Amino acid sequence: MRHWGNGRDLPDWHRRFGLILAPPGFDVLVIGAGPAGSAAAITAVRAGLRVALIDKAAFPRDKLCGGGVTARAHGYACAVFGDLPAGLFHISRTVRFSNGTETLARLEQAPAIYMTMRAGFDAALRARAIEAGAVDYCGHRMAHCVPDAGRVVLADGRVLTAPVVIGADGVHSAVARALFGRAFDPATIGFALEAEVPGGPGPDTELDMTALPWGYGWVFPKTGGRTLGIGGVSVQDKDLRPRFHDWLRARGVDPATVKIKGHHLPSGASNAVPGRGAVLLAGDAAGLVDPITGEGIGWAILSGQLAAEAAAEALAAGAPQTALRRYQVRMRPIRAELVRARLLARLVYHPLLQPRLLRALASSDHFQRRYLALLAGEMDYADLGPRRLVSVVLRVLRGRGGGTRLDATGGGG
Numbered sequence: 001m002r003h004w005g006n007g008r009d010l011p012d013w014h015r016r017f018g019l020i021l022a023p024p025g026f027d028v029l030v031i032g033a034g035p036a037g038s039a040a041a042i043t044a045v046r047a048g049l050r051v052a053l054i055d056k057a058a059f060p061r062d063k064l065c066g067g068g069v070t071a072r073a074h075g076y077a078c079a080v081f082g083d084l085p086a087g088l089f090h091i092s093r094t095v096r097f098s099n100g101t102e103t104l105a106r107l108e109q110a111p112a113i114y115m116t117m118r119a120g121f122d123a124a125l126r127a128r129a130i131e132a133g134a135v136d137y138c139g140h141r142m143a144h145c146v147p148d149a150g151r152v153v154l155a156d157g158r159v160l161t162a163p164v165v166i167g168a169d170g171v172h173s174a175v176a177r178a179l180f181g182r183a184f185d186p187a188t189i190g191f192a193l194e195a196e197v198p199g200g201p202g203p204d205t206e207l208d209m210t211a212l213p214w215g216y217g218w219v220f221p222k223t224g225g226r227t228l229g230i231g232g233v234s235v236q237d238k239d240l241r242p243r244f245h246d247w248l249r250a251r252g253v254d255p256a257t258v259k260i261k262g263h264h265l266p267s268g269a270s271n272a273v274p275g276r277g278a279v280l281l282a283g284d285a286a287g288l289v290d291p292i293t294g295e296g297i298g299w300a301i302l303s304g305q306l307a308a309e310a311a312a313e314a315l316a317a318g319a320p321q322t323a324l325r326r327y328q329v330r331m332r333p334i335r336a337e338l339v340r341a342r343l344l345a346r347l348v349y350h351p352l353l354q355p356r357l358l359r360a361l362a363s364s365d366h367f368q369r370r371y372l373a374l375l376a377g378e379m380d381y382a383d384l385g386p387r388r389l390v391s392v393v394l395r396v397l398r399g400r401g402g403g404t405r406l407d408a409t410g411g412g413g
């Protein structure tokens, strides 16, 4: 197998005219140039593989997202792509927990969340993958794929082939559909609505714990505006849009003046097996969104990296079909975190327990900071440990946080 090294030795004619001349042979086809796909592409190139990075969009492109990059996700991004320009982020350190319009608690010097606009963030990641040597097929939709045969047909009719395919093509993944007949289970898929409100970032990040029965609402401050949204798991609420209109009005935003968009959120259940043979699924295509926080960027980057490492190892062993097995081993810690998150989500969003959680949030600085440390990715669910998890549950059941007696009435839920 001939490798192109780190991509810098790709012939110049190939970079400039690769789309016009017959496409070269590749080792890996990466479908989707979001965080998962770009992470997979740059990792595979650095492993010495010839990589095609395919996306239907020309970048920069919009992606409906709160753009809250947790400390953990920011760490993964810098580890995979190198340091990112500080200008991509507005760092938010003041967080307000609310119950509708009532403020439960306001924390200053909270764990940092790096708020970003996905258009700029994703374009920066993709650019790093292309600079490293991935061959750029962005702006070209994959019309059809036969993943097990390692064959992808672009909308303009060109056919690309490779022994390994990485499907990082988002929640509606065509690669997952080609493998399993559907990209997600409609019974468990989440959904979210969002609107961008231009202007100043506003003072606080707001987390409205009761915006929805099985989810939450958020106001994320950004450079140049705010992102407001509601969403969560198992949201099959026909009244979601009018509910969001009311929620916006309660925050001083006239819904008629903003563009409201909705998108599925694969936070209900991940694909139990993230691929087949030499075909791997990463990021949203594998259903890797946290059911409590709605966070998906961090796992997208990490799973993209792990998929590429598994691909490189399988190719080096001359056994591309073993890529999935190698990927699954690497994915165990992510799977375990999502299982813990799913268990905890049943408590956090349980209608009988939620009022108690609200009271705990309102009354205990310790509990607020621990909860935020989880949301901001400073702490893993594993860090809770089985004993601590039981103690958290008991505290929530008793309606108090870090040992502080209750004096707030809370409510909602």
Ligand SMILES: Cc1cc2nc3c(=O)[nH]c(=O)nc-3n(C[C@H](O)[C@H](O)[C@H](O)COP(=O)(O)OP(=O)(O)OC[C@H]3O[C@@H](n4cnc5c(N)ncnc54)[C@H](O)[C@@H]3O)c2cc1C
Pocket (backbone or CB within 6 Å): 031, 032, 033, 034, 035, 036, 037, 054, 055, 056, 057, 063, 064, 065, 066, 067, 068, 069, 070, 073, 140, 141, 142, 143, 168, 169, 170, 171, 173, 174, 192, 193, 194, 229, 231, 263, 264, 265, 282, 283, 284, 285, 288, 289, 294, 295, 296, 297, 298, 300
């Ligand atoms: C409303 C909302 C708010 C969210 N807020 C947050 C948040 O604050 N923080 C957080 O961490 N996560 C958040 N998420 C989740 C996060 O957006 C995703 O988990 C993340 O984008 C997953 O990255 P990805 O690379 O797997 O997929 P994507 O970012 O969706 O990228 C998939 C790419 O595949 C391309 N593609 C799709 N089909 C084809 C095709 N046929 N041919 C070629 N290309 C194709 C698309 O153009 C796209 O660029 C939110 C999600 C939603 C819906």
